[in-house]
Amino acid sequence: MNINKKNLISLIVAVYNVGEYLPRCIESILQQTYSNLEILLVNDGSTDNSKQICNKYARIDSRIEVINKENGGLTSARKVGFGKARGDYIAFLDGDDYLENTYVESLFTSLIENQSDIAICGYYLDYKGERLSKQIKHLKTCLKSEEYAKELIQPSIYPLSGDETRIPNFVWLRLFTRKVISDRCFVSEREVYTEDLFFNSEAYLQCNKVSFVDAPLYHYCMNASSLTHRHRENKYQMEKNRIRRMEQILKQYGISDERRLYLANLRLIWECINNAAMCNSYTDFKSEVKLVYQDYDLRRLPLSEVLEDATFGEKICYHFFKYRMYFASYLFKKLMKIRSVK
Numbered sequence: 615m616n617i618n619k620k621n622l623i624s625l626i627v628a629v630y631n632v633g634e635y636l637p638r639c640i641e642s643i644l645q646q647t648y649s650n651l652e653i654l655l656v657n658d659g660s661t662d663n664s665k666q667i668c669n670k671y672a673r674i675d676s677r678i679e680v681i682n683k684e685n686g687g688l689t690s691a692r693k694v695g696f697g698k699a700r701g702d703y704i705a706f707l708d709g710d711d712y713l714e715n716t717y718v719e720s721l722f723t724s725l726i727e728n729q730s731d732i733a734i735c736g737y738y739l740d741y742k743g744e745r746l747s748k749q750i751k752h753l754k755t756c757l758k759s760e761e762y763a764k765e766l767i768q769p770s771i772y773p774l775s776g777d778e779t780r781i782p783n784f785v786w787l788r789l790f791t792r793k794v795i796s797d798r799c800f801v802s803e804r805e806v807y808t809e810d811l812f813f814n815s816e817a818y819l820q821c822n823k824v825s826f827v828d829a830p831l832y833h834y835c836m837n838a839s840s841l842t843h844r845h846r847e848n849k850y851q852m853e854k855n856r857i858r859r860m861e862q863i864l865k866q867y868g869i870s871d872e873r874r875l876y877l878a879n880l881r882l883i884w885e886c887i888n889n890a891a892m893c894n895s896y897t898d899f900k901s902e903v904k905l906v907y908q909d910y911d912l913r914r915l916p917l918s919e920v921l922e923d924a925t926f927g928e929k930i931c932y933h934f935f936k937y938r939m940y941f942a943s944y945l946f947k948k949l950m951k952i953r954s955v956k
Contacts (some may be wrong), residue, residue: 659685
């Protein structure tokens with residue numbers, strides 16, 4: 615099938631203090647084999663030289679528009695960019711990542727040939743000079759709407775050993791038709807973790823078909839700023855918000871999946887203990903973990919048999935948490951931290 619390259623595709627790039635990596639990102643966009651692009655660089659209140667870099671490239675290429683706004687976070691930048699976008703097809707990118715030169719054309723071809731509303735590709739994970747390919751190994755080229763719950767939504771809540779595949783939630787792996795994106799998609803990362811999961815789940819509800827490109831076309835670059843090694847004051851509340859939204863998603867899709875929700879709650883506890891272990895003292899650690907204990911009593915929660923699908927760390931966490939073993943939890947997390955830096 616001949617692809618009509620007259621269709622305008624909007625690429626929305628969230629930019630915040632990524633001056634070191636931004637030229638690489640923009641250059642990879644300018645080198646795309648599909649050229650009818652609207653390139654929106656959304657500068658989210660950067661304090662480095664990102665704004666100057668954006669302006670420099672805007673002078674070079676008329677397809678580029680720079681949008682400057684006060685800092686509001688990743689979701690805020692995406693939402694502002696979407697509000698300005700004119701294309702019938704939309705992709706969201708991060709300013710410290712970059713693209714294979716066929717990223718746009720391959721995804722757009724998949725949309726058109728399969729008459730889908732969302733196309734998803736694989737990616738490369740770039741970290742410390744190494745590159746790991748993460749391809750989409752799906753048994754089907756497309757999924758219809760009645761298949762979304764089993765194939766896309768449930769594995770995203772918590773992956774089980776029996777799942778045939780798990781499609782990454784990253785929004786930047788997707789090209790969307792404009793009609794599937796609404797305000798409901800934009801859930802702030804300052805309110806809840808895994809905001810991309812909620813973006814996608816809302817978009818799928820408006821989508822007739824999803825197609826896949828079995829090739830890594832996006833470079834996800836992990837750098838020092840990508841990794842979190844600090845204590846987050848609002849971690850527990852954000853994790854609770856995430857679980858509530860997961861429950862809402864399951865209801866939207868008419869799914870009852872206690873097993874995955876149980877494991878998602880266990881992971882919440884694990885993540886919160888991880889976070890508490892970054893406190894300066896055992897006293898602070900114990901005080902924070904007690905807040906979690908008030909809401910979660912694993913001695914009363916059902917389905918303990920689902921632990922066969924939990925990770926090793928989550929199983930250890932389960933037993934320490936179940937019997938209120940504060941100090942053992944603290945020591946275990948400290949030992950794991952020491953081991954991870956060796």
